[in-house]
Amino acid sequence: MGDELVAFLSRHIEVSEELAATLRRSDLVRSFPRGSFLLREGEVARKAFFILRGCVRSYVLKDGDDRTVDFFIEEDAVLPLGYGTSVPSEHFLECLEDTVAVVSSPDQEERMLAEYPELKEVCLSMSEFMAARLQASLARFRTSSPQERYVDLARRRPDLLQRIPQYKIASFLGVKPESLSRIRRRLSGLS
Amino acid sequence: MGDELVAFLSRHIEVSEELAATLRRSDLVRSFPRGSFLLREGEVARKAFFILRGCVRSYVLKDGDDRTVDFFIEEDAVLPLGYGTSVPSEHFLECLEDTVAVVSSPDQEERMLAEYPELKEVCLSMSEFMAARLQASLARFRTSSPQERYVDLARRRPDLLQRIPQYKIASFLGVKPESLSRIRRRLSGLS
Numbered sequence: 032m033g034d035e036l037v038a039f040l041s042r043h044i045e046v047s048e049e050l051a052a053t054l055r056r057s058d059l060v061r062s063f064p065r066g067s068f069l070l071r072e073g074e075v076a077r078k079a080f081f082i083l084r085g086c087v088r089s090y091v092l093k094d095g096d097d098r099t100v101d102f103f104i105e106e107d108a109v110l111p112l113g114y115g116t117s118v119p120s121e122h123f124l125e126c127l128e129d130t131v132a133v134v135s136s137p138d139q140e141e142r143m144l145a146e147y148p149e150l151k152e153v154c155l156s157m158s159e160f161m162a163a164r165l166q167a168s169l170a171r172f173r174t175s176s177p178q179e180r181y182v183d184l185a186r187r188r189p190d191l192l193q194r195i196p197q198y199k200i201a202s203f204l205g206v207k208p209e210s211l212s213r214i215r216r217r218l219s220g221l222s
Numbered sequence: 223m224g225d226e227l228v229a230f231l232s233r234h235i236e237v238s239e240e241l242a243a244t245l246r247r248s249d250l251v252r253s254f255p256r257g258s259f260l261l262r263e264g265e266v267a268r269k270a271f272f273i274l275r276g277c278v279r280s281y282v283l284k285d286g287d288d289r290t291v292d293f294f295i296e297e298d299a300v301l302p303l304g305y306g307t308s309v310p311s312e313h314f315l316e317c318l319e320d321t322v323a324v325v326s327s328p329d330q331e332e333r334m335l336a337e338y339p340e341l342k343e344v345c346l347s348m349s350e351f352m353a354a355r356l357q358a359s360l361a362r363f364r365t366s367s368p369q370e371r372y373v374d375l376a377r378r379r380p381d382l383l384q385r386i387p388q389y390k391i392a393s394f395l396g397v398k399p400e401s402l403s404r405i406r407r408r409l410s411g412l413s
Binding site: 089091093098099100101108110111112114122144148151152154155158159161162163165166167168169170172173174205 | 280282289292299301302305313339342343345349350353354357358359360365396
């Protein structure tokens with residue numbers, strides 16, 4: 032599975048034979064079957080993830096209600112709340128599909144970057160990309176209605192609408208499933 | 223003003239005399255008076271900012287309504303939506319206080335990192351920190367009521383409540399100013 036990481040990195044930097052061999056030997060890349068959890072409420076988040084393939088949903092249980100916080104797919108980094116601290120997580124990270132991800136801890140990351148400084152650039156551009164993507168998500172969420180969020184999601188990530196169950200999409204948009212059905216009917220009436 | 227950047231970096235890495243001199247000479251660090259704008263709706267976002275001192279608010283105008291998206295203070299990076307692209311910004315970035323910030327473009331960033339690779343680590347840990355903070359904000363916003371958001375803000379960032387006008391706080395929480403007053407009255411009745 033290290034191969035998928037080498038393939039990904041090769042799209043961004045020149046990967047030396049030595050680095051490629053190290054990555055292929057390492058246990059950095061792991062696979063998680065659909066339905067498994069990367070993290071559960073109450074656990075300490077010792078690991079961060081970078082998704083090479085698949086889809087992960089973060090959610091919280093609140094007053095018995097399952098509330099989707101975000102979806103992560105290929106080339107998204109998942110930095111759990113409290114990552115690197117000993118504060119127990121309030122979140123669940125659930126694999127909605129069979130998922131392959133780079134798994135790392137702060138120690139491991141430091142060791143790898145010290146040994147292969149060329150990785151810093153990839154990590155940096157990925158983190159900046161994530162930070163920008165998150166500022167965009169936050170902006171979108173703070174300034175739009177559920178219908179606008181749906182239209183926006185359908186435009187930017189049509190694949191997610193196919194890949195993810197409707198009630199999880201509804202909770203991502205911050206509405207009840209009935210409201211999502213109404214939004215869809217309204218929009219299909221328009222088109 | 224380069225001194226403030228050198229002081230900040232020295233808390234994270236060893237800053238060589240040469241790097242310190244370069245930073246002091248450079249125009250990377252700039253100051254912006256209270257009330258000035260780092261970016262306006264319709265402009266192309268050619269610059270990203272890292273705040274050394276002060277406070278910046280991002281907001282959009284929507285149907286004549288001023289909606290606060292986020293506040294940025296010391297050690298926050300501001301990566302405007304569309305940064306590095308030619309898409310005109312939908313956002314305003316307004317200095318709520320006299321603000322001192324590192325200002326950079328993708329080109330400048332690349333040049334500096336090539337010349338001073340030791341900066342990569344700082345940039346990386348700052349971007350990771352930002353990405354984690356943003357995932358937390360998004361989670362908080364998606365899963366809480368306005369009153370919970372207020373309590374949370376008061377706990378994490380009591381300084382912001384002092385520093386920022388009430389109606390801007392209200393719009394950040396996603397409520398009308400009257401609702402914020404009600405929330406505050408309700409909470410002071412509890413304490």
